[in-house]
Each structure stands twice: as C-alpha cells, then as structure tokens.
Amino acid sequence: MPTNPKEGLIFTSLMCFLMVLGMSIYNLALHDALTFSNFITGFVPGFIVALLLDMFIIGRFAKQIAFSLPINKNQPLQLILTITCLMVIGMVTCMSLFGVIMENGLSNSLLTNYITAWKVNLIAALPLQLVIVGPFSRKILALIQSKQPENN
Numbered sequence: 001m002p003t004n005p006k007e008g009l010i011f012t013s014l015m016c017f018l019m020v021l022g023m024s025i026y027n028l029a030l031h032d033a034l035t036f037s038n039f040i041t042g043f044v045p046g047f048i049v050a051l052l053l054d055m056f057i058i059g060r061f062a063k064q065i066a067f068s069l070p071i072n073k074n075q076p077l078q079l080i081l082t083i084t085c086l087m088v089i090g091m092v093t094c095m096s097l098f099g100v101i102m103e104n105g106l107s108n109s110l111l112t113n114y115i116t117a118w119k120v121n122l123i124a125a126l127p128l129q130l131v132i133v134g135p136f137s138r139k140i141l142a143l144i145q146s147k148q149p150e151n152n
Contacts, residue, residue, distance in 0.1 A: 001080075002141065011141045016054050018133040019091070019125065020047045026124050027099065042102065046095070053094050054087070062086035080134075088129050092121045 002008035024043045028034040066082040073079055096117040104113055 001076075001138075003145065007141060007144065010144065011137060012054055012059070013051065014140060015133060015137045016051045017047060018137065019129060020050050022128045022133065023095070023121065023125060026128075027121070030120065042099075045102070046098070049098055050091065050095055053091065058087060058090035058094065062090055081130075084129055084134055085126070088122070088125050092118060092125050096121050 002011045020043060024039060024046060025034065028038055028042070062083050065086055066079065067073065069082060071078045071082055097114055099121075100110060100113045100117050104110070107113070
C-alpha cells in the first residue's frame with residue numbers, strides 16, 4: 001500500500017486510469033459503440049470524474065467504513081479486499097449515474113437505466129478490480145517502492 005502522498009497519488013491514478021479504461025471499453029462494447037472517437041470523448045471526462053470521486057469522496061468513505069467493520073485489520077488481505085469491495089460498490093454507484101446521464105441526459109427513464117447500468121457495471125467492475133487492476137497496480141507500486149532510497 002502507499003506509504004506517502006506521492007505514492008498514494010501514483011497508485012490512485014493508475015488504479016483509476018485502468019478501471020476507467022476497462023469499464024469504458026466494456027460499456028462501449030456492450031452498446032456496440034466501441035470506436036476510438038466514442039472512447040476518447042467518454043474516457044477523458046470519465047477519468048477526471050472518477051479520479052476526483054476516488055480521491056475526495058469514495059476512497060475516504062470506503063476506508064472509514066472498512067476500519068469500522070469487525071474485520072482483522074492486522075491481516076492485510078482482509079483489509080485490502082474489504083476496502084476494494086467498498087470502493088468498487090461506491091464507484092459503480094457514482095460512475096453508473098454519471099454514465100447514464102452522459103449518455104441519455106436527465107430523461108424519464110433515468111432510474112430504470114441507472115439500475116440496469118449499476119447491475120451490469122458491478123458484474124464487470126468487481127472481477128476487473130479484484131483479478132486484474134488491483135494486483136497489477138499493487139505490483140507497480142511495489143516496484144516503485146523498491147526503487148526508492150530508504151530516506152525519501
């Protein structure tokens with residue numbers, strides 16, 4: 001896990017970038033709209049919103065909730081999995097709303113579209129984070145940490 005603000009920013013940015021990348025491709029493919037133009041126009045604002053949500057809202061709440069739960073906080077895996085699952089649920093909740101509004105505006109079908117998007121996104125985001133993005137991001141962070149001198 002990050003040990004200082006610089007590592008935290010790198011780790012959060014990488015994690016966010018990869019999740020928005022994966023989920024953007026997933027959602028565009030689901031809607032038969034996977035083109036470079038559609039990807040770029042959705043990815044850039046999606047990444048900015050996701051990064052801000054992660055850094056200032058969802059990440060903080062996920063950690064607060066995780067540390068208040070009756071889990072063994074001395075077991076890094078339990079803590080990582082708890083925070084990860086809470087982060088995914090929070091980010092899917094917010095980013096699904098963002099995606100539905102960006103795609104359809106504030107239409108009469110907002111709630112129906114949102115519920116559908118939330119379910120479809122959670123199904124993809126949780127394994128993407130647990131199996132690919134999380135382990136990859138932690139590996140990159142470990143490589144960065146191993147190359148830093150002891151006295152930062």
